[in-house]
Amino acid sequence: MTSRVVFISVLLLLWCHCRHVLGSGDSGTGIVPSPDRSADGADLICVCVFQCDIVMNLSAADRCAFVKATPDCSMEDSFINYLKMAFCLLPPNLTPLTITLCVSTLCVYLCVYSLCSFCPNLSAISSSLRLTHNVAGVTFLALGNGAPDVFSATVAFSRPHTAGLAIGALFGAGIFVTTVVAGSVSLVKPFTVASRPFLRDVIFYMAAVFWTFIILYRGTISLGETLGYLGLYVVYVVTVIVSAYIYSHQKHSLYLWGVLREPIQSSVCVCACIDSEYRPLLPYCESTSSILLNSLNPVDSRTWRRKTWRWRTVKILKMPLELLLLLTVPVVDPDKEDRNWRRPLNCLHLITAPLVCVLTFSSGEYGLYLIEGQFPVWALTLLFGLFLSAIVFLTTSNDQPPAYHLVFSLLGFVVSAMWISAAASEVVSILHMLGVVLSLSNNLLGLTLLAWGNSIGDCFSDITIARQGYPRMALSACFGGIIFNMLIGVGIGCLIQMFNNEPVVTLEPEGLLTWVLAGSLGLSLVFSFILVPLRCFHLGRAYGIFLLLFYAVFLLVALLTEFGFIHT
Numbered sequence: 001m002t003s004r005v006v007f008i009s010v011l012l013l014l015w016c017h018c019r020h021v022l023g024s025g026d027s028g029t030g031i032v033p034s035p036d037r038s039a040d041g042a043d044l045i046c047v048c049v050f051q052c053d054i055v056m057n058l059s060a061a062d063r064c065a066f067v068k069a070t071p072d073c074s075m076e077d078s079f080i081n082y083l084k085m086a087f088c089l090l091p092p093n094l095t096p097l098t099i100t101l102c103v104s105t106l107c108v109y110l111c112v113y114s115l116c117s118f119c120p121n122l123s124a125i126s127s128s129l130r131l132t133h134n135v136a137g138v139t140f141l142a143l144g145n146g147a148p149d150v151f152s153a154t155v156a157f158s159r160p161h162t163a164g165l166a167i168g169a170l171f172g173a174g175i176f177v178t179t180v181v182a183g184s185v186s187l188v189k190p191f192t193v194a195s196r197p198f199l200r201d202v203i204f205y206m207a208a209v210f211w212t213f214i215i216l217y218r219g220t221i222s223l224g225e226t227l228g229y230l231g232l233y234v235v236y237v238v239t240v241i242v243s244a245y246i247y248s249h250q251k252h253s254l255y256l257w258g259v260l261r262e263p264i265q266s267s268v269c270v271c272a273c274i275d276s277e278y279r280p281l282l283p284y285c286e287s288t289s290s291i292l293l294n295s296l297n298p299v300d301s302r303t304w305r306r307k308t309w310r311w312r313t314v315k316i317l318k319m320p321l322e323l324l325l326l327l328t329v330p331v332v333d334p335d336k337e338d339r340n341w342r343r344p345l346n347c348l349h350l351i352t353a354p355l356v357c358v359l360t361f362s363s364g365e366y367g368l369y370l371i372e373g374q375f376p377v378w379a380l381t382l383l384f385g386l387f388l389s390a391i392v393f394l395t396t397s398n399d400q401p402p403a404y405h406l407v408f409s410l411l412g413f414v415v416s417a418m419w420i421s422a423a424a425s426e427v428v429s430i431l432h433m434l435g436v437v438l439s440l441s442n443n444l445l446g447l448t449l450l451a452w453g454n455s456i457g458d459c460f461s462d463i464t465i466a467r468q469g470y471p472r473m474a475l476s477a478c479f480g481g482i483i484f485n486m487l488i489g490v491g492i493g494c495l496i497q498m499f500n501n502e503p504v505v506t507l508e509p510e511g512l513l514t515w516v517l518a519g520s521l522g523l524s525l526v527f528s529f530i531l532v533p534l535r536c537f538h539l540g541r542a543y544g545i546f547l548l549l550f551y552a553v554f555l556l557v558a559l560l561t562e563f564g565f566i567h568t
Contacts, residue, residue: 052083052161053436060092072161073436078429079363079422086437099437106430108321110453112423113148115321116329116416121409124332124339128406139237142484147417148454149173149485150492151424156446157493158500162432164510167216168446170489171517173455174209174482175447175554178524181459181478183547186539188463191471193537196243199529201479204236206525208486213518221494221505229491236483291398292344298322328352329416332409341401346408347393351385353415360422427453443513444562475539512568513561520554 052073055063064087067073075081086098122143143150149169156166211229215221286294298319304312330349333340358367358381367378396402431445458481462474494505509515527550535543560566 053439055083055087055436056439063092064088075429075432077155077159077363078425080426080429082429082433083436086433095437099434102430102433106427106449106453109423109427109430110148111318111321112419113454113457115318115325116419116423120331120333120340121412121416124334124406124409125413127334128409142480146481146485146488147420148424149481150489151417151421152427152450152454153485153489154493154496155421155424155428157490157505158496159428162428162442163507164442164514165428165431165446165450166489166493167212167507167510167514168441168443168448168517169450169454170212170446170486171209171521172447172451173485174205174521175517175524175551176451176455177458177478177482178521178528179547179551179554181455181462182475182528182539183544183551184459184463185466185471185474185478186544186547187541189466189469189471190538190540190544193475193532193539194472195533195537196247197476198479198532198537200239200243201476201483202525202529204232204239205479205483205486206522206529208232208483209518209521209525212486212490213522216507216509216514216518219506219508221507223495223498223503226491226494226498226505229487229494233484233487233491236487286398288344288398291342292348295342295345296323296326298326325419328356329419330408330412332405332412338399339401339405341405343393343396343398347389349408349411350389350392351382353411354381354385356415357381357418360418363422363425441510441513441562443510443517444558447517447558471539511561512566513558516554516558516561520557524550524554 052067052070055066055070055073058066064084067083067087073083075083082102086095086102090098126139153166153170156162156164156169208229211232215225299315304315307315326345327348330346330353331340355367355378358364358378361367367376367381369377371377371380392402427450431450432442434440434449435442435445458478462478465471465474497505524547531543532539557566
């Protein structure tokens with residue numbers, strides 16, 4: 001063991017390069033100024049450019065010591081250090097098993113993305129605030145749909161060694177949505193797109209992509225530029241609101257709303273008839289324990305009987321996660337008569353939800369902190385939750401939700417955000433480990449696994465909406481979501497890194513693949529901006545096939561670039 005540590009130390013010294021920096025020197029991480037000065041007045045600085053990626057160049061016996069001694073291999077923001085698990089916990093001959101386990105765990109975290117939905121609680125919040133459909137759509141609904149992308153990008157940007165994952169995921173998801181999703185919608189249901197909203201969304205997204213391209217070319221982003229991302233999204237929201245107001249005013253809003261609400265009302269009537277079929281004729285008072293057990297049951301017996309064995313198998317695999325979320329995330333549904341008020345379960349949420357918040361925030365660092373070195377924060381949170389739960393339970397009834405029921409939607413929103421943030425942190429850490437073990441770049445993992453994992457759910461949802469006869473709604477969701485993800489993901493992620501480290505964040509492109517990503521996304525948007533108006537804004541099957549072929553060519557070029565067949 002001693003010889004291995006000596007070997008790692010010598011290797012570290014060999015990888016440290018000395019360079020001259022004029023003036024007072026660079027203040028970047030890992031740079032140590034020397035008191036000696038050269039003849040030309042420059043500071044002599046030793047910069048260690050040691051990266052975790054070279055661990056695979058070492059022998060199997062030396063990799064564990066290297067991972068433990070290299071700061072770049074640390075995963076402080078995740079619950080598990082997957083690199084130590086791969087190189088220290090399991091023997092080298094079981095590396096394929098390690099990769100399999102990590103990919104399976106990755107699927108579980110991506111499943112959390114799909115199960116932990118913001119939408120019901122955000123709908124309750126927006127209706128309580130009396131927001132219009134347009135405002136709610138570009139703010140709360142965009143947050144609900146884009147939460148996995150935004151949290152993944154935020155976590156990746158907040159770690160200097162995984163910023164490439166965020167760039168790859170945001171650009172990769174943008175290309176996937178504007179080609180595969182939009183192309184699939186066009187194939188399923190050819191339609192004529194609304195011209196002004198389409199051009200508005202494409203122009204704003206082109207501006208966001210071009211801005212990001214400039215930032216990557218320069219390699220740095222300042223505080224003002226970071227705030228500019230958030231400011232551009234505010235301008236986009238204002239533009240949507242103003243344009244919707246002008247349009248509704250010109251087209252006589254009362255008549256327009258009557259036409260648009262008609263199919264929705266009919267569907268509500270159908271649902272009401274179906275629900276009334278199972279309502280008891282005589283009033284029935286359900287006990288508290290029965291309410292709790294029924295609320296924690298993730299399976300509807302009628303649905304279970306109708307489904308196939310494949311659906312049942314997937315449902316059984318998802319049940320543990322669903323039960324965990326039922327226990328910890330309160331849901332307020334404004335479409336239900338009782339707004340989904342479940343007195344015993346909601347009182348239980350007052351205990352479990354705060355515990356989830358303190359134990360998932362910053363990988364549980366604050367939850368495990370000892371007050372005065374003796375009393376843990378999680379225990380204090382538990383006592384506080386028990387106190388609130390007892391008060392609510394004693395002052396409410398099973399039949400009627402309290403006046404402050406909206407507070408549970410806010411609590412559910414926060415807990416959902418914490419679950420998705422924790423899952424995003426683990427997803428980024430797993431992808432970083434896979435990149436190191438398989439010698440793949442962060443950009444490639446971001447544009448494939450992370451982008452596909454974040455976008456595949458939206459793809460199926462948009463295709464389903466198109467099949468139901470609403471292709472315009474599906475296409476609007478495509479562009480509205482990726483604008484939110486790009487501007488908010490980059491803006492919030494870089495802000496967090498600025499608060500933790502330096503006032504100027506360095507974003508260095510990871511080789512030619514970054515420019516392939518940016519160029520392909522820009523080219524797909526230019527094609528949409530030119531070809532769609534030339535086709536009189538009609539998206540047919542031919543255009544859908546063209547978009548799918550474009551994505552296939554892009555993916556082929558990206559893979560050839562990653563493996564060195566295309567290079568500068």
